[in-house]
Amino acid sequence: MFHLSRKDQVKLAIFALVVVTMPIWLAPLGAAYPGLMQKFAIYAIFAIGFNILFGLTGYLSFGHAAFLGVGSYTAVWSFKLLSMDILPALLFAVLVAGLFALVIGFFSLRRTGIYFSILTLAFAQMCYSLAYSVLTPITNGETGLLLARDDPRVIDAALGAGTVGGAGLPSPALLGNSVTGYFGFYICAALLILTFYISQKIFASPFGLALRGIKSNQTRMIYTGFNIRPYMLAAFVISGMFAGLAGGLLAVTDPIAGAERMRWTESGNIVLMTILGGVGTLIGPVIGAWVIKYFENIFSAINKNMLNATFDFLPDGMQNIAVTVLSKFVGEGWHLTLGLLFVLIVVFLPGGLVEGYLKLVARLRRGRGTKPEAGGK
Amino acid sequence: MSVTSEKNIVLHAADVIKNFGGLRALSDIDLQIEEGKTHAIIGPNGAGKSTLLNVIIGRIAPTSGAVVFDGTVLTGKAPHEINQLGISRVFQTPEIFADLSVLHNVMAPAFARRDGAFRLNMFRATAREAAIRDEAESLLNDFGMWDRRDDHSGALSRGDKRRLELCMCLIQHPRLLLLDEPTAGMSRHDTNTTIELLKKIKLRGMTKVIIEHDMHVVFSLADKISVLAQGRIIASGLPQDIKEDPRVQEAYLGGAAE
Known part of the structure; x- marks a missing residue:
């Protein structure tokens, strides 16, 4: 049993x-x-x-x-x-x-x-x-x-x-x-x-x-x-x-x-x-749950000040542009990032992150040049 | 269940009529299948062969008449109940579990024989069902597919899918096996292999109803042939009688007989 x-x-x-x-x-x-x-x-x-x-x-x-x-x-x-x-x-x-x-x-x-x-x-x-x-x-x-x-x-x-x-x-x-x-x-x-x-x-x-x-x-x-x-x-x-x-x-x-x-x-x-x-x-749903909960709680907490601090090393103009663009995708905009991620995955990896991982492993094993077979359907 | 017992009728379709709207697909069908025999149903396209098979397995309800299997009236029963009584079917286009491995394809029908009505055996391991696994593997071996047992069955060739479907039916030890053009889409070589396999099954005393276009297959296997034309059985008898029957030649064989 x-x-x-x-x-x-x-x-x-x-x-x-x-x-x-x-x-x-x-x-x-x-x-x-x-x-x-x-x-x-x-x-x-x-x-x-x-x-x-x-x-x-x-x-x-x-x-x-x-x-x-x-x-x-x-x-x-x-x-x-x-x-x-x-x-x-x-x-x-x-x-x-x-x-x-x-x-x-x-x-x-x-x-x-x-x-x-x-x-x-x-x-x-x-x-x-x-x-x-x-x-x-x-x-x-x-x-x-x-x-x-x-x-x-x-x-x-x-x-x-x-x-x-x-x-x-x-x-x-x-x-x-x-x-x-x-x-x-x-x-x-x-x-x-x-x-x-x-x-x-x-x-x-x-x-x-x-x-x-x-x-x-x-x-x-x-x-x-x-x-x-x-x-x-x-x-x-x-x-x-x-x-x-x-x-x-x-x-x-x-x-x-x-x-x-x-x-x-x-x-x-x-x-x-x-x-x-x-x-x-088996593991896919668990990973999906973790990724989404992570986005919901961590990504949504990132604000402009944190972005400014991160891009401090850039020249002023560049920093402004980077922060303005990226700020749309974090904080309140985390749904936007998640949505994009979801679209990319469904289009390119219908089997989800697990399929992506398996493809990666297959590619590494077979070396470059040979395309791995698509898993799932 | 002895093969030699005289004229033991396993399946009897009595006065079956099927109308589709105004169209009469089957009229006054009276068909008796003898135990242990291979009964071929032949006829031109649109004669109603598949409809008759669908009536037998409960996919289509007849407009009137009844199908009796071993004393049980099949009319009105659900398809899974009819299977549980001992009738398995090979479809015209192979119906397999394309997402599962070849071995699991054969094991699932074996579980159906035991768990079909419902069993919540969620804490048992499929891999530990040794008896069923062994039987499935030996059947796959008979059919030359053992070395492909772990393959994804959706990737098999059409001929292999047919053979797999045949394995899926045989593992259920059906009392009656219905075959809807079992060699359609197979190469000549695969067809001959399948004929040999079906002959082997016959030696085990399994009753079969076979619908087939390929006369080579029909005359290699059939003990008895019924000819269906325009929804009626126009002739029924031994293969050599059917071959010589002028009505049959007119209705079906024409000049096309091989």
Whole structure:
């Protein structure tokens, strides 16, 4: 059951090492603070889950943010009603998101292609509207769901355990240890490695083979005796559960849940992450998630003064030109840079950054002069 | 399942009619397939051969009539259920998993036999399914494709894709194998190899229905031939009778017989 091929074992080991050493290698990139690294890990989990649906079966969901949001709300409610411990919060986040995925998937999977995408988008927008206005008593609408001092927390009360956090609002804890800073990051990191391992297992299993068969040739699958409906639904639910876990972790690291997490732009983001990194590859979605989160948080923080300082060595006129041009692409303009990057990748590397890397390796191995074969399709 | 048992009917298409709008594609088809035999269906283009095959595998619902397979009525069943009953099909244009390796192409249908209805075996390793892997490899070996087992199957030649599709059907040990022009697009050499392979399958006692244009293939393999013209079966019988039947010669063979 825990068996992995030698190649996958090596991949898993390298992956775990890279994730655990994030605080070291992200330092020179200016991103080695816990809050951001937590986001790196959480969105990588989200992307890995999304890839199990999109990468293996080829069904493009445009509504996965709904499951992220459901996970967050569930976790915060678990904090409010049950306990500040993160274990029940994450467990319920995964289960409730899976339940939502079961219902949404059941209806959406009656259609394929663009109609499936539109259905998932419609369901996600419904969830967003419900969270934003209709279900205000449950979601606290625009303000977002917050913890309060006088929440019941029945398990904590029954155990008579004092909550961590002293006089202020209680903070999430793992078996009594407050989940903040680096501890929070390492919890997310551990779950990311676990998620990656599960994804490896699925890719290498007969179940994963069936999903890839569905992507490759539905006609053959059906006339080969596969009932594809339950396979698709299972993939959809698993991927929704991963999104729920990511949403739960967002609430664990920052115990607030807002409707904006369910907005369609969030669903779009996860599609971008997966495509940018490499659809259907194990590591691609993780890299895509990291690149986009890095851009969102670091690139967007660069301002004119920093650019001026960087181009100080140029003569005045040149410096002005360089700063004026580049400033359009950083700070508020980071979307522009990301957009350009995305266009370049989709046009020249349809297999994403992973394909780019594989091409590079192939070229280096074969030496110059011979063109490597295109990977993927 | 013995080959020698007398006239054991595996598949019976009874009074099948299929209309497409105002067009009658099949009329009053009565077709009986004997166990262990190779039954060829021949006829000119547009005679309704593919339609008949599609009715049998559940791709097309007949307007009236029924298809009975081994005591089970197939009409109204989903294609994957019909496959699970033991009917596999080779398509006119090979339907393979172009994104998967050759070996995985053959393993997937073997899993279908076991997991087709649904099994969430996401923590098992495909590589550890030794029995299925061995069977797939030995089948690929029989078909001369073993050394290409790790290749991307989308890159195979058309002839190889056909052979691969045949492997994908055979690994399911179907009780009835439907072949829609299995040698179309193959070179003469590949065609002869395929004929030999199909003869081998016949020795194993597998029942086959074969639709074919190539008379060389038909007369090499068929135990029985039915001739379809304008949606009707105009003749049915042993190969030598069919060859000599004047109605058949008029309707189909004409001067074109090889």
